[in-house]
Amino acid sequence: xxxxxxxxxxxxxxxxxxxxxxxxxxxxxxxxxxxxxxxxxxxxxxxxxxxxxxxxxxxxxxxxxxxxxxxxxxxxxxxxxxxxxxxxxxxxxxxxxxxxxxxxxxxxxxxxxxxxxxxxxxxxxxxxxxxxxxxxxxxxxxxxxxxxxxxxxxxxxxxxxxxxxxxxxxxxxxxxxxxxxxxxxxxxxxxxxxxxxxxxxxxxxxxxxxxxxxxxxxxxxxxxxxxxxxxxxxxxxxxxxxxxxxxxxxxxxxxxxxxxxxxxxxxxxxxxxxxxxxxxxxxxxxxxxxxxxxxxxxxxxxxxxxxxxxxxxxxxxxxxxxxxxxxxxxxxxxxxxxxxxxxxxxxxxxxxxxxxxxxxxxxxxxxxxxx
Amino acid sequence: xxxxxxxxxxxxxxxxxxxxxxxxxxxxxxxxxxxxxxxxxxxxxxxxxxxxxxxxxxxxxxxxxxxxxxxxxxxxxxxxxxxxxxxxxxxxxxxxxxxxxxxxxxxxxxxxxxxxxxxxxxxxxxxxxxxxxxxxxxxxxxxxxxxxxxxxxxxxxxxxxxxxxxxxxxxxxxxxxxxxxxxxxxxxxxxxxxxxxxxxxxxxxxxxxxxxxxxxxxxxxxxxxxxxxxxxxxxxxxxxxxxxxxxxxxxxxxxxxxxxxxxxxxxxxxxxxxxxxxxxxxxxxxxxxxxxxxxxxxxxxxxxxxxxxxxxxxxxxxxxxxxxxxxxxxxxxxxxxxxxxxxxxxxxxxxxxxxxxxxxxxxxxxxxxxxxxxxxxxxxxxxxxxx
Numbered sequence: 001x002x003x004x005x006x007x008x009x010x011x012x013x014x015x016x017x018x019x020x021x022x023x024x025x026x027x028x029x030x031x032x033x034x035x036x037x038x039x040x041x042x043x044x045x046x047x048x049x050x051x052x053x054x055x056x057x058x059x060x061x062x063x064x065x066x067x068x069x070x071x072x073x074x075x076x077x078x079x080x081x082x083x084x085x086x087x088x089x090x091x092x093x094x095x096x097x098x099x100x101x102x103x104x105x106x107x108x109x110x111x112x113x114x115x116x117x118x119x120x121x122x123x124x125x126x127x128x129x130x131x132x133x134x135x136x137x138x139x140x141x142x143x144x145x146x147x148x149x150x151x152x153x154x155x156x157x158x159x160x161x162x163x164x165x166x167x168x169x170x171x172x173x174x175x176x177x178x179x180x181x182x183x184x185x186x187x188x189x190x191x192x193x194x195x196x197x198x199x200x201x202x203x204x205x206x207x208x209x210x211x212x213x214x215x216x217x218x219x220x221x222x223x224x225x226x227x228x229x230x231x232x233x234x235x236x237x238x239x240x241x242x243x244x245x246x247x248x249x250x251x252x253x254x255x256x257x258x259x260x261x262x263x264x265x266x267x268x269x270x271x272x273x274x275x276x277x278x279x280x281x282x283x284x285x286x287x288x289x290x291x292x293x294x295x296x297x298x299x300x301x302x303x304x305x306x307x308x309x310x311x312x313x314x315x316x317x318x319x320x321x322x323x324x325x326x327x328x329x330x331x332x333x334x335x336x337x338x339x340x341x342x343x344x345x346x347x348x349x350x351x352x353x354x355x356x357x358x359x360x361x362x363x364x365x366x367x368x369x370x371x
Numbered sequence: 372x373x374x375x376x377x378x379x380x381x382x383x384x385x386x387x388x389x390x391x392x393x394x395x396x397x398x399x400x401x402x403x404x405x406x407x408x409x410x411x412x413x414x415x416x417x418x419x420x421x422x423x424x425x426x427x428x429x430x431x432x433x434x435x436x437x438x439x440x441x442x443x444x445x446x447x448x449x450x451x452x453x454x455x456x457x458x459x460x461x462x463x464x465x466x467x468x469x470x471x472x473x474x475x476x477x478x479x480x481x482x483x484x485x486x487x488x489x490x491x492x493x494x495x496x497x498x499x500x501x502x503x504x505x506x507x508x509x510x511x512x513x514x515x516x517x518x519x520x521x522x523x524x525x526x527x528x529x530x531x532x533x534x535x536x537x538x539x540x541x542x543x544x545x546x547x548x549x550x551x552x553x554x555x556x557x558x559x560x561x562x563x564x565x566x567x568x569x570x571x572x573x574x575x576x577x578x579x580x581x582x583x584x585x586x587x588x589x590x591x592x593x594x595x596x597x598x599x600x601x602x603x604x605x606x607x608x609x610x611x612x613x614x615x616x617x618x619x620x621x622x623x624x625x626x627x628x629x630x631x632x633x634x635x636x637x638x639x640x641x642x643x644x645x646x647x648x649x650x651x652x653x654x655x656x657x658x659x660x661x662x663x664x665x666x667x668x669x670x671x672x673x674x675x676x677x678x679x680x681x682x683x684x685x686x687x688x689x690x691x692x693x694x695x696x697x698x699x700x701x702x703x704x705x706x707x708x709x710x711x712x713x714x715x716x717x718x719x720x721x722x723x724x725x726x727x728x729x730x731x732x733x734x735x736x737x738x739x740x741x742x743x744x745x746x747x748x749x750x751x752x753x754x755x756x757x758x
Contacts, residue, residue: 267482270512275481290471294479294489299499302486305475313481319506323405326504 006099006109007049010079011140013101014038014070015045015053017229017247022100022140022153024082026176028075032082033139034154035061035068040223042186043244044070051256053245057186060179061219064191065124065167066154067175068139082141084176085148085169090117090127098131098153098164100140118168126165127151133164142166188219226251228272231321232264232334239335258342261359264334272321274314274334276341281310282353289352301337309357310348312341374566374686376728377693378559379721381714383549384596387653387704393419400507409502413447416507420514424651437540438518439598439648440525445514452505454485454498454513456521459534461492470532478524484509485517493537494528496521515652522654523606526599526644542598542646553645554638556594560587561634567690568626577619578675579687584613584626586694593701601636601644605629658703660743666695667736680733685725692732693720712742 010025014037021037023046031046038044038058045053056070094114102108112131119128127142133156142151151166175189184198191214193207200220202212211217225233228251233243236253246253246264253264260276267273281289293303293310301314314337320330348354400415410430417426417434427434433446446453458478461467474487474494485498498513528534545553564587571580588609591597597605608629612622656662667673672691680688696717699705705713716735720728 270508271482271484273481287468287471290468290475291489293475294471294487294494296488296490296497302479303475304479304481305472306480310475311481315482315484317484317506317509317512319508320504323504323506326501 006107008078008080009099009107010076010081011099011107013047013107013136014056014139015047015247015249016041017223017250019249020101020104020136021138022136023070024099024139024141024149025076025079026069026084027081028077029072030059030179031056031070031072032152032172032176033068033070034152035063035066036154037139038068038070039063040219040221041244042222045245045247046070046072053255055242055244059185060175060182060187060189060196062175062189062191062194063215063219064189064194065171065175067152067167067172069176069179082143082147082149084173085144085150086173087150087169090114090144090150090168092116095145096129096131096150097143098129098133098137098140099143100137100153102132102134102136104136112162112164115163119165121165125168126154127168129164129166130162131164132162186220188216190214190216228266228318228321231327231330232272234327235331235334238331239338241338257338260341260345261357262338262341270318272316272318274316274337276312276337276344277309277357277359278312278341278345279310279348279354279357280308281305282355284353289348289354292352300333301340310354312337312344374563374570376722376724377563377689377720379693379717380552380556380559380594381718382594382700383545383553383556384594385647386700386710387650387655388707388710392422392657397507397511400510404506407503409505412507413452413502413505413510416505416510419507420511421651426651436651437649438651438654439522440539440542441518441521442538442540443514443518443521443651447502450502452500452502454517456496456518457538458487458494458496458521458525459528459532460537461494462533462535465534466532470528470534473528473532478520483516484513494534518652519654522598522648523603527603530600540649542596542648545596545642545645545647550642550645553595554641557591557633557636557641560590560594561630565627565630565634568623568630570686572623576687577615579690580619580622581615582687582691582694584609584622585698586690587626587629588613589694589697589701591701593697595645596647597644598646598648599644601633601641604632608632653704655702655704658699658705658709660747662699662703663709663740663743666699667692668740673736676729677733680729685729688729689720689725689732692729692736693717696732706746709739709742709746712739 012023012031014021014023014033016038021033023031023033026032039061042058044056044058046056047053054072056072059069059071061068092114096112096114098110099107110132112129114127115130116128118125127150129142133153137153140153141149142153144150150169152172153166155165157163182196187196187198190197190204190207190209192209193204195204195206197204197211197216200217202210204211232253236243236246241255246255248254251266255262260278262274262276264274301312304311304313314333316330320326349356396415396419400412400419403415404412413429424436426436429445429447433444435442435444441456443454443456461470478487485496488495488497496517498517500509525536525539529536567583571583588605591605608625611617611625612629676688676691696713700713716732716739719735720731
């Protein structure tokens with residue numbers, strides 16, 4: 001694997017309102033991942049290498065086997081598509097590599113061996129490996145020496161080190177093959193018989209299982225939004241930001257407004273914070289810069305300087321989120337920060353001697369728009 | 372010579388007695404806010420916060436109160452509310468760029484409702500909001516935390532960046548006797564902490580280090596009316612040496628640096644950082660039976676202390692108990708009877724050998740817990756009568 005440029009491999013990070021995970025291309029428009037990475041969201045964000053995000057539609061899930069297929073709007077042609085190994089015969093000590101986005105880091109590869117090819121846990125078999133698996137790796141490919149997918153990373157043993165598990169490729173193969181003939185825009189595989197359930201119904205047409213009891217019906221319902229989520233995503237919509245693309249885990253959002261990064265999170269039980277890291281101070285005329293940043297003219301926004309990065313902030317008290325009667329005005333304030341941040345990083349850099357902060361896309365966008 | 376006991380002098384700081392907080396007023400304030408009656412909500416919120424102080428009617432004109440060296444003004448104009456605390460004035464002599472950087476990096480921040488602002492060369496902490504959005508929880512948060520920050524940072528900025536004081540509330544100077552006693556407490560404290568630090572290095576025990584670092588902060592906080600620059604230096608160093616998540620060698624380095632700095636402090640500098648402040652709101656948290664139970668009630672912590680005592684490790688046990696008493700008195704305000712009981716415990720073990728000190732406090736804590744329960748029962752009975 002050492003000579004391989006992993007950046008060219010079709011492995012992408014998925015973002016939802018529940019967390020992040022990994023997915024990989026099984027053809028130029030479809031990604032395979034875990035069900036627990038995408039559920040209960042019908043749409044997810046898929047991040048490209050340049051940090052741009054695109055919306056992916058969840059087409060098929062199997063909650064029992066923890067698999068899901070996400071469809072992209074447009075094909076991705078510059079990335080290598082993975083082949084699912086048809087061989088079911090793995091052996092212990094066989095080397096494997098895991099690709100993914102552990103703990104939110106950029107694409108990373110870890111290596112190990114097969115600890116057990118078919119470990120029985122509960123009522124299912126798993127590929128067990130000692131390769132490091134961390135939160136964020138879920139849904140990523142487990143590869144053999146020939147770069148074929150021998151498993152889909154799914155979980156690790158909480159109480160032990162180096163005990164990770166993947167869904168064996170024959171199971172993934174069957175899931176993908178079944179999807180190839182799927183016409184419905186969305187379907188859930190029945191946990192009992194694995195036939196596709198295409199709409200909310202109480203009993204499985206094929207095996208008669210009670211789908212409500214098996215938790216299938218909930219996958220056909222829109223997820224309940226927490227009041228904080230409804231408030232923030234309502235404000236994002238007002239600012240013409242697609243909430244699906246902004247989600248970054250539980251009650252956490254991140255996106256770019258032009259060149260400026262915007263982060264929204266709940267810092268404690270009392271506050272919703274919006275912050276945009278804009279620039280680093282330069283070396284001259286700092287007194288004037290700091291006076292400008294501390295001026296009351298920016299209210300209701302305020303600047304701070306944390307780790308030498310100037311950020312524009314807005315703090316909203318939870319009482320306002322739950323009171324609801326001022327949501328329009330507060331939503332406008334949030335939308336204004338999003339708009340203002342895009343202009344302010346330019347002002348700080350062009351007029352006040354600042355330099356771009358690491359997360360801004362100023363350099364990238366300027367290069368992009370150059371003739 | 373190895374340290375054989377701890378001194379527990381009577382506090383020079385005037386203690387803040389806990390006053391009974393009326394949470395029903397807060398409930399009523401929230402109900403009024405939710406019903407859209409913002410004026411009643413604000414009035415009730417202020418009555419809930421200022422149990423012993425008649426602030427005045429904020430709708431008649433600005434109202435002010437004092438928290439140590441900070442003077443807080445609340446102003447209502449139509450639907451606009453402003454809470455403002457003067458911090459410092461920048462002058463030609465100020466280290467202006469460093470002062471402004473300090474404001475942006477340490478005083479400003481995401482996740483807080485108030486922020487520092489510059490009006491000409493005057494620096495204020497400011498919170499502005501609509502009256503209709505002024506939920507009682509916001510009133511509590513802003514009026515409690517903002518003056519606390521101002522009280523903490525104003526002297527620091529004057530000393531560190533040569534800023535001038537701005538509308539600062541003067542503190543009452545200590546009497547000559549108090550000053551002499553404070554000097555003695557200071558010297559004994561840092562000498563004993565240094566001796567205990569040597570023990571911590573010899574024992575290489577994380578538990579001992581944790582107890583020592585808490586003791587280093589809370590005996591001073593309990594015993595002396597210390598404010599301003601010197602307190603900021605201790606507090607800042609304490610952010611490292613008293614943080615159990617930080618590497619022990621870093622903590623030890625920060626502690627010994629602090630000890631040396633404080634032992635070298637001139638008596639004039641110490642005097643300049645001592646003063647009795649007036650506080651409209653107790654700067655200490657409300658002491659409750661739960662707090663007592665958590666710290667000196669039966670449980671894993673006291674099991675460890677008892678085990679150390681029974682195993683002949685009297686110094687560790689005594690340091691833990693003396694430190695915990697100081698922590699309770701230096702972080703919380705108590706009803707007078709409970710406070711008297713805690714002080715009594717410390718007085719009994721002052722300058723007593725380790726074994727006697729730990730044995731005494733292991734028994735004494737039961738008296739404190741009993742008093743706590745009595746207080747709670749009395750309070751419950753009073754509340755019952757009120758209704």
